[in-house]
Amino acid sequence: MKLSARNQLKGKIVAVVKGQTTAHVRIDLGNGMVVTSSITNEAVDDLQLAPGDEAIAIVKASDVMIAK
Amino acid sequence: MKLSARNQLKGKIVAVVKGQTTAHVRIDLGNGMVVTSSITNEAVDDLQLAPGDEAIAIVKASDVMIAK
């Protein structure tokens, strides 16, 4: 299965923090870069996300802003 | 000025492609990772974005999906 999203960044999960409905998952991409994702608790359970897992951070090009 | 967005990834612009209203800008983050951003042509002109510039790719945590 291929995705249209242009940004697919591979890394390793380093933290999973669940709230009542929303969870924050941090993925270490290497090179000092760590990405934070905000997803539903349901998604965390469905994908059984846990620290140490290989995972991919996926972002649509239209959701990337630029600063200079 | 600090931003609430949790994802601020520094890199170098490697491509700027303008359409009639929307432009695609690619930022090399190093470590083999290149991010694509879709922004308005106006923003490209306003920030005078060009290949070789240092720039930051900014993404809200709620816009990051995960695959495993």
Place this chain on the structure above:
Amino acid sequence: MKLSARNQLKGKIVAVVKGQTTAHVRIDLGNGMVVTSSITNEAVDDLQLAPGDEAIAIVKASDVMIAK
């Protein structure tokens, strides 16, 4: 590969319209429902999207608004 996005709607591509940088793809979900997606031309070429293809429309829960 599993995705964290809670909305994964299967259907058939019925139209692909390319602009200079951005393309619009329409997916018929059946039951009279057709979804429109706005993605990069690059993604259309990468996934070789064409009318008649089976495809999945993917939407993060945080991108779904409700009207009543």
Place this chain on the structure above:
Amino acid sequence: MKLSARNQLKGKIVAVVKGQTTAHVRIDLGNGMVVTSSITNEAVDDLQLAPGDEAIAIVKASDVMIAK
């Protein structure tokens, strides 16, 4: 009032789950398709959303990703 969003999918609310600030609302579109929306608790109260209500799931075309 008409909306610019290209995706307006009618259905019936089947679940409303509130967290401390964010709620998840599931809308049955029929044909086996159920959509999950993540909105503020305030919006749930403002629109008095409850299971059994007719409601419309609204998504901008730029927020729809495609998998093939």
Place this chain on the structure above:
Amino acid sequence: MKLSARNQLKGKIVAVVKGQTTAHVRIDLGNGMVVTSSITNEAVDDLQLAPGDEAIAIVKASDVMIAK
């Protein structure tokens, strides 16, 4: 019809610029504030958007970033 989006800002359309697939619409909110929206050309035609029209800029709370 009520919307879950927490941000509904009333104003007057001051510009509509169409690309090949994507249009930019600017709405003057008064008080020196002008908002830019990027929507499909189809939406512009469907809502018959033109300078001088009263319109509402609608944004989900999860799409608002903060700088300080």
Place this chain on the structure above:
Amino acid sequence: MKLSARNQLKGKIVAVVKGQTTAHVRIDLGNGMVVTSSITNEAVDDLQLAPGDEAIAIVKASDVMIAK
């Protein structure tokens, strides 16, 4: 530092409400307009956001929907 986001609306923070992972921040833009932002608790702490602070609500053009 300049941002590509076309919408940068200055105002004053009038409320900060934290959930377990997600916070809601309201910014008074003047002229009777108040914007709600949904960000991570971490961002609230990082930027030390509190009522009375001057702040900027930032929105990408692609995240602005229009109603007429």
